[in-house]
Amino acid sequence: MVDQTGPGGARHAASRRNFLKAGLLGGAAAAASAGMARAAGDPLITEVQDWNRYLGDGVDAAPYGKPSEFEAHVVRRDVPWLTSDPVSSINFTPLHELDGIITPNGLCFERHHGGTAIINPADHRLMINGLVDTPLVFTMEDLKRFPRENRVYFLECAANGGMEWKGSQLNGCQFTHGMIHCVVYTGVPLRYLLEEAGVKTSGKWLLAEGADASAMTRSIPIEKALDDCLVAFKMNGEALRAEQGYPLRLCVPGWEGNMWVKWLRRLEVGDAPWAQREETSKYTDLLADGKARRHTFVMDVKSVITSPSPQAPVTHGKGPLVISGLAWSGNGTISRVDVTIDGGRNWQPARIDGPSLSKALHRFYLDINWDGSELLLQSRAIDDQGLVQPTKDALRAVRGGNSIYHNNGIQTWHVNTDGVVENVEVS
Amino acid sequence: MLKFPKSAAVAVLGLTVLATPAWADGDAGAGEKVFKKCSACHAVGDGAKHKVGPELNDVFGRTAGGAEGYKYSSAMVAAGEGGMVWDDTTLTGYLANPKGMIKGTKMAFAGLKKDDEIADVLAYLRSFSQSEAAVTPAAAAAAVETEVAPVEAAAAPVADQAVPAEAMIVEKSQGAFGLGRVATPDEVAAWDIDIRPDGTGLPPGRGTVAEGDPIYAENCAVCHGDFGEGAGRWPVLAGGHDTLLKERPEKTIGSYWPYLSTVFDYVRRAMPFGNARSLSDDDVYALTAYLLYLNDIVTEEDFELSNENFASIRLPNEANFIEDGRPDEPHYAKGLEPCMTDCKPGPVEITARAQIIDVTPDGGGDENAGGGID
Numbered sequence: 001m002v003d004q005t006g007p008g009g010a011r012h013a014a015s016r017r018n019f020l021k022a023g024l025l026g027g028a029a030a031a032a033s034a035g036m037a038r039a040a041g042d043p044l045i046t047e048v049q050d051w052n053r054y055l056g057d058g059v060d061a062a063p064y065g066k067p068s069e070f071e072a073h074v075v076r077r078d079v080p081w082l083t084s085d086p087v088s089s090i091n092f093t094p095l096h097e098l099d100g101i102i103t104p105n106g107l108c109f110e111r112h113h114g115g116t117a118i119i120n121p122a123d124h125r126l127m128i129n130g131l132v133d134t135p136l137v138f139t140m141e142d143l144k145r146f147p148r149e150n151r152v153y154f155l156e157c158a159a160n161g162g163m164e165w166k167g168s169q170l171n172g173c174q175f176t177h178g179m180i181h182c183v184v185y186t187g188v189p190l191r192y193l194l195e196e197a198g199v200k201t202s203g204k205w206l207l208a209e210g211a212d213a214s215a216m217t218r219s220i221p222i223e224k225a226l227d228d229c230l231v232a233f234k235m236n237g238e239a240l241r242a243e244q245g246y247p248l249r250l251c252v253p254g255w256e257g258n259m260w261v262k263w264l265r266r267l268e269v270g271d272a273p274w275a276q277r278e279e280t281s282k283y284t285d286l287l288a289d290g291k292a293r294r295h296t297f298v299m300d301v302k303s304v305i306t307s308p309s310p311q312a313p314v315t316h317g318k319g320p321l322v323i324s325g326l327a328w329s330g331n332g333t334i335s336r337v338d339v340t341i342d343g344g345r346n347w348q349p350a351r352i353d354g355p356s357l358s359k360a361l362h363r364f365y366l367d368i369n370w371d372g373s374e375l376l377l378q379s380r381a382i383d384d385q386g387l388v389q390p391t392k393d394a395l396r397a398v399r400g401g402n403s404i405y406h407n408n409g410i411q412t413w414h415v416n417t418d419g420v421v422e423n424v425e426v427s
Numbered sequence: 428m429l430k431f432p433k434s435a436a437v438a439v440l441g442l443t444v445l446a447t448p449a450w451a452d453g454d455a456g457a458g459e460k461v462f463k464k465c466s467a468c469h470a471v472g473d474g475a476k477h478k479v480g481p482e483l484n485d486v487f488g489r490t491a492g493g494a495e496g497y498k499y500s501s502a503m504v505a506a507g508e509g510g511m512v513w514d515d516t517t518l519t520g521y522l523a524n525p526k527g528m529i530k531g532t533k534m535a536f537a538g539l540k541k542d543d544e545i546a547d548v549l550a551y552l553r554s555f556s557q558s559e560a561a562v563t564p565a566a567a568a569a570a571v572e573t574e575v576a577p578v579e580a581a582a583a584p585v586a587d588q589a590v591p592a593e594a595m596i597v598e599k600s601q602g603a604f605g606l607g608r609v610a611t612p613d614e615v616a617a618w619d620i621d622i623r624p625d626g627t628g629l630p631p632g633r634g635t636v637a638e639g640d641p642i643y644a645e646n647c648a649v650c651h652g653d654f655g656e657g658a659g660r661w662p663v664l665a666g667g668h669d670t671l672l673k674e675r676p677e678k679t680i681g682s683y684w685p686y687l688s689t690v691f692d693y694v695r696r697a698m699p700f701g702n703a704r705s706l707s708d709d710d711v712y713a714l715t716a717y718l719l720y721l722n723d724i725v726t727e728e729d730f731e732l733s734n735e736n737f738a739s740i741r742l743p744n745e746a747n748f749i750e751d752g753r754p755d756e757p758h759y760a761k762g763l764e765p766c767m768t769d770c771k772p773g774p775v776e777i778t779a780r781a782q783i784i785d786v787t788p789d790g791g792g793d794e795n796a797g798g799g800i801d
Contacts, residue, residue, distance in 0.1 A: 079787075085535050085660075085700075088700070113697070114700070127610050127614065127618055128610075129610060129615045129618075134601060134602070135610040137607055137610045137614065138607040139607075142607045145606050146604060168781040169787075170787050171781040171782060171787040175787060192604070196600055196603060196606060196607060197602065198602065207621060213700075213701070214697045266619070270623075272623060272625075274621050274622075275685065275686050276689060277689050277693040277697075280685050280748075281678065281693075286671060286683075290671040290747055291747050291748075292749070293749055293751050293752055293753070294749070294751070298753075300753070310781070310787075338765065338767070343771070343774075344770055344771055345769060345774075346769065346770070347766070348767075376775055376777075380765065382765070386761040386762040386763075387759065388763050390758035395758075398757070401674075406753070414780075422780055423780070424778075424780050424781065426775045426777055427771075427775055
C-alpha cells in the first residue's frame with residue numbers, strides 16, 4: 001500500500017483540545033488492567049458487565065426510536081455569526097460522523113428564512129396558476145393519488161463553502177461542506193401536475209412558492225420542471241420533517257438547494273423569470289469585475305474527505321487508516337475520485353462503494369497504511385460528463401473572492417504527526 | 428420551570444395593579460421612554476393593534492400567547508397552555524432574557540439588561556392593564572414547563588378553513604387524472620402577489636417618500652436602522668455605493684439589486700419580519716419610495732411612487748447582471764485528463780490555516796469573519 005512521507009520536515013505540532021485521544025484512552029485501559037490482578041485480560045471481557053446481567057428497556061421505551069445515547073454529539077450545528085437571527089439562519093450536517101450515502105432525516109442541515117412553518121397537512125393546498133389551461137388546487141390527499149416515484153438526490157445549498165472563498169476559515173467539514181444532505185424522496189413527478197393543469201405553449205418559466213413566513217419564491221425554467229423535478233412528501237420513507245418542508249416540498253435535482261422550495265403551496269407558469277429576492281439580492285455570483293451572474297442553477301462536481309477531518313482526527317496512530325469521503329455532481333453520476341496524501345503532487349484513484357446514482361452522493365474510500373508522517377489530504381472528483389473538480393485557486397482566478405456561491409474547489413486537510421487535522425490551503 | 432409567586436394570589440382579590448405595593452417601585456414616566464425599544468414591534472394604548480408583536484393592552488393577567496388575532500410562536504402558545512400568565516415575575520423573566528425563558532419564542536429582542544428599566548417599563552405597561560385578576564390559584568399552582576415541544580398543529584381552530592367549501596362551486600379538474608379542482612379567481616388573487624421587473628402583477632396604489640418615513644420608522648427601523656444601515660447583524664438596505672469591487676462589498680438595494688419590483692414584491696410578501704402580509708399596498712408603495720430615497724435614487728420627499736410610474740424607475744446596477752457563464756471558464760473544459768504523478772514541482776507548502784482565524788464554533792474565537800452565506 002501507499003507509504004508516502006508527508007511534505008516538509010518536522011512541523012510544529014499544533015496543540016488542540018482533541019489531541020491524542022488515543023493516548024489517553026490507551027493509558028486508562030492500561031491502568032485498569034494493572035489493578036486486575038486475578039484475571040489476565042480486558043476486564044470488559046473477563047468481568048460480567050451490567051448490560052450483560054440486567055434487563056434493558058422494554059419495546060415501548062421509545063415509540064419513535066432515537067440514536068444511542070453514546071451518539072449524542074452527532075448533531076447539526078450552527079455558526080451564530082453567519083446570520084442575524086436563528087429564525088432566518090442555517091445549521092450544518094455533521095458529515096464527519098456519517099458514512100454511506102444517505103443522510104438521516106434528523107441530521108439534514110436546515111436553512112430557512114422565516115422559521116419552520118408548522119402546517120397541518122389537512123390545511124395544506126397546492127395551487128397551479130398562470131399560463132395554464134385550468135388553474136387548479138390540490139389537497140395532500142389529491143396529490144397522493146398521482147403515480148409516485150422514489151429517487152435518491154443530494155440537496156446542496158449554493159452557499160456551501162461560501163465562507164471559504166477567501167481562504168480557509170472553519171475547522172471542520174461539518175462547517176465547510178455541511179450544507180448538503182442526501183435522502184430518498186417519494187413524490188409525484190412535477191410533470192404530471194403541470195400536465196393536469198395544461199401548460200400553455202407560451203409557458204417558459206415556473207415560479208415555485210412556499211407557504212412559510214418568507215413565502216419563498218424561485219423561478220425555474222420549464223424544461224427543468226418538466227424533466228426530473230419531483231413534488232415530494234416523504235424522505236427516507238417517512239413524512240418530510242417539519243424543517244424540511246412538511247407536508248410538501250419541491251425537488252429540483254442537481255440544482256441549488258434554495259430552489260427546492262419547502263412548504264410548497266403554489267406553482268405559477270409564466271413567460272419570463274420573476275427576479276425575486278432570492279434570485280437577485282441573493283444567489284447571484286458577484287465577479288471580480290463587478291458583474292454578477294444570475295441563474296447559476298447547477299451544483300458543480302465536488303468532493304470532500306469527511307474522515308480524517310478536523311472534527312474527526314486520527315486517534316489510532318500509525319498503521320491501517322481508512323480515508324473516507326463524499327463526491328457528487330449536479331450533472332449526473334461520479335465516474336472517478338482521486339485522492340492525494342501529499343498535497344496534490346501524486347494522486348491515486350479511490351474506491352467508490354455503494355450505489356452510484358445520478359445527482360446523489362457517492363461514497364469513496366482510500367485504505368492506506370499510515371507511516372505516522374504528516375499528510376496533506378485532498379480529493380478530486382470527476383463526473384460522467386467529464387467535468388473535473390477545480391482547485392480553489394482556479395476558481396478565484398476566474399471569479400475573484402466575492403462570489404460566495406458555487407465554491408466547488410478542492411479541499412485540503414493537514415494531518416500532523418499526532419493525527420490532529422486542520423483546514424489549510426496549499427501552494 | 429417557573430414558580431408563581433404567592434403575591435400573584437393577591438390578584439384574585441381583584442386589586443387593581445396600581446395598588447399592588449410589592450411592585451410599586453417602577454417609574455411609569457421613565458418606562459414610557461424605555462418602551463421606545465419595544466414600540467417598533469408593539470403598540471399599547473388607545474386603539475393599539477398587533478404589529479410585529481402583539482398589542483400590549485391588558486398584558487398583565489393575560490395568558491401567555493393569549494391576545495386574539497395574533498399568531499404566536501408555538502413555544503409561546505405552549506407556555507400559555509402550560510398555565511403561564513403574565514405578571515411581574517413572568518414579565519421580568521421574559522424581558523430580561525426572552526429566549527432564555529421561552530425557548531423558541533419569536534420575539535427577536537435581546538432583552539433589557541437593567542433591572543430598573545424592566546421595573547419602569549412594567550410600571551408603564553401596568554397603566555394600560557385593568558387588572559391582574561386573571562391569575563387563579565389553580566393556574567398559579569401549575570408549574571410551567573417552558574421547553575415543551577411544539578404544539579400539535581391539529582389543535583388549530585377548524586372554523587377558519589371549512590367555510591369556503593360550502594359556498595364555493597367546486598369544479599373538477601379536466602386533466603388526465605381528474606384530480607384536484609379548479610382554483611377560483613379569488614383564490615388565485617389571494618396568493619398570486621408576485622411582481623415582475625416589467626411591473627406585471629403590481630396592484631393599483633400609491634405612496635410618497637414622506638408617507639413612507641413614519642411607516643418605516645415604526646415597522647422597519649428597529650432591525651434595519653433609521654437610515655437602512657442595519658442594526659446589529661440585521662440586513663443593510665441602503666448605501667454601499669461603489670463597493671462591489673472592494674474587499675467587502677456591501678450589497679444593498681441601491682448598490683446591487685437589479686430591479687425595483689423585487690423591493691415591492693419582497694417587502695409585501697415577507698416584511699416586517701415576523702408579521703408578513705400585514706402592510707397595505709399603499710404602505711408598500713410608500714415604503715418602496717422611502718427605500719429609494721434612503722438609497723439616493725430619488726431625492727424629493729414628495730416623490731410619489733404608484734403602479735403607473737413604477738416601471739419607469741431603474742436601479743443603477745441593473746446592467747451588471749449577466750447570465751451564468753461558468754461553462755466558458757477554463758476548468759470547465761470537458762474530458763481534461765488530470766495529472767496523476769509529479770504534478771507539482773517541489774514539496775507542497777501550507778499557505779493558509781483555519782486556526783489562525785479561528786472562527787469555528789467552540790474554537791475559541793468568535794469574531795465576525797469575512798465572507799457570508801447570503
